[in-house]
Amino acid sequence: MTRSARLLGAAVGVGAGALAWALVEARWYVLRAVDVPVLAPGQDELRVLHLSDLHLTPRSTRLVDWVRDLDVLDPHLVVSTGDLWAHPDAMSTMLRAMEPHLARPGVFVLGSNDYHAPRLKSPVRYLRDDARLAPGGEVELPWREMVDRFTSAGWRDLSNRRATLDVDGRHLTLVGTDDAHLDRDQMPDPAPRTGTNPQTDTDLHVGVTHAPYRRVLDAFVADGVDLALAGHTHGGQLAVPGYGALTTNCDLDTRRAKGLNGWPGARPDRRGGAGSMWLHVSAGLGTSPYTPVRFACRPEATLLRLVPVAG
Numbered sequence: 001m002t003r004s005a006r007l008l009g010a011a012v013g014v015g016a017g018a019l020a021w022a023l024v025e026a027r028w029y030v031l032r033a034v035d036v037p038v039l040a041p042g043q044d045e046l047r048v049l050h051l052s053d054l055h056l057t058p059r060s061t062r063l064v065d066w067v068r069d070l071d072v073l074d075p076h077l078v079v080s081t082g083d084l085w086a087h088p089d090a091m092s093t094m095l096r097a098m099e100p101h102l103a104r105p106g107v108f109v110l111g112s113n114d115y116h117a118p119r120l121k122s123p124v125r126y127l128r129d130d131a132r133l134a135p136g137g138e139v140e141l142p143w144r145e146m147v148d149r150f151t152s153a154g155w156r157d158l159s160n161r162r163a164t165l166d167v168d169g170r171h172l173t174l175v176g177t178d179d180a181h182l183d184r185d186q187m188p189d190p191a192p193r194t195g196t197n198p199q200t201d202t203d204l205h206v207g208v209t210h211a212p213y214r215r216v217l218d219a220f221v222a223d224g225v226d227l228a229l230a231g232h233t234h235g236g237q238l239a240v241p242g243y244g245a246l247t248t249n250c251d252l253d254t255r256r257a258k259g260l261n262g263w264p265g266a267r268p269d270r271r272g273g274a275g276s277m278w279l280h281v282s283a284g285l286g287t288s289p290y291t292p293v294r295f296a297c298r299p300e301a302t303l304l305r306l307v308p309v310a311g
Contacts, residue, residue, distance in 0.1 A: 022238070022293035029066050029285060031073075032302040034260050036278055037269055038204065038226050039170075039308045046168060046204075046306040049075035049101070052231030053284025055086040055113060056093050063285060064097040071100035073303050076168040078104050081231035081282060082111025082179065082210035086118050086289055088141055095149060102153035105167050109159050109176045111210035111232060114143050118288040158208045160186045170203040175223055181211040181232060181250060187219040204306070212252045212281055217263045220277060227278040227306070233257045235283025239296040258283040258297070269310070280304060 039046065049070060054063065078101045085094045116138035147157055156163040158176025165172045173191070178184035204227065207220035212230035220228045235258035236245025245257035255261070262268055262276035285299045 022295040025296075025298060026287055026292050026294040027062065028298050029063065030298045030300050031070070032259075032300050033305065034280070034302055035305045035307050036227060036260065036280070037307050037309045038278055039306050040203065041308045041311050043170070043203070043308050044168070046077070046170060047073065047075045048229075048304040048306060049073060049078045050081065050229055050280060050282050050302040050304055051078065051084075051101070051285070052081040052210075052282035052301075053083040053111070053234060053286055054094070054097065055083055055118070055284075055286030055288060056090045056097060057085075057087040057289055058089050058093050060090075060093060060097075060286070064093060067097040067285070067301070068100055070301055071104075075104065075303065077165070077172075078106040079206075079208060079229050080106065080108040081208060081229055082109050083113040083231065083284070083286075084111075084146075085141065086113055086286070088117060088139060091142060091145065094146070098150075102150065102155060105165060106150075106153075106155040107158050107163065107165070107174055107176070107206075107208055108150055108155055109157075109178065109208050109210050110143060110147070111179050112181045113288075114141060114146065115179070115182065116140055118290060120290045160184075160188055162188050162191055164202075171201070172204050172206055173202040174206045174208060175220070175225065176208040177216050177219075179210045180213040180216050185209070185213070185216055187216075187223070190223075207277075211250050212248075212256075212279070213250050214252065217252075217279065221264065221275075225277050227280070227304075228263065229280050229282070229304075231282045231284050233281055233283070234287065234294075235281075235297040235300075237287065237291070237294055237297055241296045245297070252281070256281060258300075 159178040163174045207225035207228035209216050211232040233248040245254040248257045260280050262273045263279040265276040266272035283300045
């Protein structure tokens, strides 16, 4: 066997091994626990469960059971940042996954794959500045029924809306946008003035969106948001060990593809973080049915433990 043939065989073997691992990693779910020092001194911890990008199909039984079991964390608030399903027949699957969480205080926004089932496209397309396909050929999902089910359970729809919520003795103000990846985002008008300032007469001002486009994050900062939550990026989905994500599928930089960071500068508790808000981007729990792989980027849910700012 020639040297070239041996090298080719080795490359094929490495590629096959990497693909096999990527298929396994896509089902290797992990719970992240992250402390966010954002509350006023003296307050008790506030637990927020952040769920995103489940991309459920009728066959996602293992993921459904895993998501249901997260209820044992006893969160004070559950936040869904969209793309919960990926198939027109997945309504019952999605509702089973979310059932225990819908019994708790919660808020949500929709993502592109809550409106339409995903379409087949080349993975290379995600490396472009804009990976979106041209409109046409989408299969619409029954998203209106999904919204009705969630709001009937008491969850607040933050798609281009504001809301207030009292959670564990804390008063939260919330603002959200619809999916910026579909250009459906529109920052809601400021809350009406009633003799009090909604952003000062609150324990926490929270922003929620699906795709963390810069224009949305900048609008949240201008609105006085303390903590913003988003999904959509899948953490890059296929990352390079030691380097990180290659893409975010939006105009957010890859350094913030997942995890807890600051926006527009560093984290608020670090040098360069003055004027920044906290930003948590979930790497999500699923993938498109057409690309059921992850590499160096495990699927995740996150328990955000909101704690007081250090004195």
